[in-house]
Amino acid sequence: MSVKSFFAASCETRELHVDPELRTRYYRNNFKQVVEGIRKLAKQNKMIVKEVNEIHKEIYLIGNGFDCIVTVSQMTPIEAGIDFKVNFFSSMGFNRPKKKTVKFYQDLKRILTFKGISLHP
Numbered sequence: 001m002s003v004k005s006f007f008a009a010s011c012e013t014r015e016l017h018v019d020p021e022l023r024t025r026y027y028r029n030n031f032k033q034v035v036e037g038i039r040k041l042a043k044q045n046k047m048i049v050k051e052v053n054e055i056h057k058e059i060y061l062i063g064n065g066f067d068c069i070v071t072v073s074q075m076t077p078i079e080a081g082i083d084f085k086v087n088f089f090s091s092m093g094f095n096r097p098k099k100k101t102v103k104f105y106q107d108l109k110r111i112l113t114f115k116g117i118s119l120h121p
Contacts, residue, residue, distance in 0.1 A: 010087040011097030016121055021102050024073075024081045026120075028113040031057060034072050034080050037111040044107060065089055066100065075120060082108065
């Protein structure tokens with residue numbers, strides 16, 4: 001972990017991220033099941049589902065002191081990739097965005113049917 005990433009107020013996952021914990025996760029679920037899973041995740045973490053955009057396959061969540069954009073990539077009708085972008089409303093993150101992102105992935109693993117990490121590079 002670099003000093004810059006420790007102090008960053010935002011964190012984003014992607015397919016080939018340098019940090020293996022921040023790589024895209026894939027699930028054997030369709031978009032509707034993923035939305036229901038994200039709603040459960042939001043309820044568990046006391047977050048508000050502000051918007052579900054079915055055209056761009058994005059879900060906007062607001063928590064206490066941060067917001068999160070969940071992007072769902074529908075690879076096949078029964079496979080979805082999920083990426084997070086977590087932004088804290090402060091000038092320094094102190095590794096909180098990464099911790100939130102990793103926790104969200106751990107919670108989703110219990111809610112949805114996990115398939116793998118970074119399967120479509």
